[in-house]
Amino acid sequence: MTRQEIIDFVAGLEGVLTLAPRPGDDAPEVSWGDTFFYYAPDGVTPTNTQPFATVVTKNYPGDETSRLDRPDAFRVNMFAGKDVFVEWTGHAPRDLVGVEAGPSDDDTVIAHPVYGTVGWLAVVNPGPRADGATRQLLSAAYGLARSRYERRAD
Template identity: 70%
Template sequence: MTTEEIIRFVGALDGVLALSPVPGDGSPEISWGDTFFYYAPDGVVPKGQPFATIVTKDYPGDERSRLDRPGVFRVNIAAGKDAFRAWTGHAPRDPGAEADPGAADTVLAHPVYGTAGWLAVVNPGPRTGEAVRDLLRTAYDLARSRAERR
C-alpha cells in the first residue's frame, strides 16, 4: 500500500476529513507531509485526536520506527482495545513482547501510543494490506460512534 492508496481509501469513507499539512497553511513544520484523519461530517476539525494518521518522518520522542529511511512511512490506527488485543495478544496497558517498531508490513503496538490502544504498520504491504483496511474501518466506526453520541 502507498500513502496515496491509504488516503484514497480512508477519504472515501463518509464524513472523513483528511488533513495533509503543507508549508504556508499555518500548520507546524513537523507535520508537513503527514496526513491526519478525523470523522468530521461538518468539515470542521473536531476536538481530540484523529482516528488514524500517516507519518513520514520521525517525531521527537518517536524515533524507534526509523522513519528517516528513504521511502518509509507508518500508518497509525486507533482501532480500539479489542483490535489491539487481537493483534498484540495483550491489553494496551499490559506489557507485551517487545517487537521491532521499524519492522515493515507488520501490525504492531504503536511505539509511543500503544498504551492508548493505537496500532501501527510501517509500509503496509502484502501481509498487512487487508488488515490495515479492516483496522482503518474499525477506527472510523469507533470515531463515528463517539461523534454521534455527543
C-alpha cells in the same frame, strides 16, 4: 499499499475530513507532509478529539523505532480500541506502560511505538502481508470515531 492508496481509501469513507499540513498553513512544521483523518461530517476540524488515523512520513521526537528516516518509509497509525488491540497484540494496551518499543518490522501490524499504551496500532510500509489488515483496522478506527461523534451529537 502506497501512501496515496491509503489516503484515498480513508478519504473515501463517508464524513472523513483529511488534513495534510503544508508549509504556509497554521500547522506545526513537524507535521508537514503527514496526513491526519478525522470523522467530521460537517467538514470542520474537531477541536476536542484526536484523529482516528494518521499517515506519518518521518520520525517524530521520541518516536524513532519505526526508522522513518529511510527513503520512502511511512507508517499508518490507527486507533484500535482495547478489544481490537488485544486481538492483534495479545496484550491490553496498559500492559505496555513502561515497555520500550523495539525496532518495527515493515508490513506487520504492531502496537504503536508511542501510543500503543492507549490502544493505537500501526503498520510500517504496509505491503502484501498487511494490506487487508490495514484496511480492516482503518475501517474499524473509522467506525469507532463515527460512533464517538454520534454519541456526542445526541
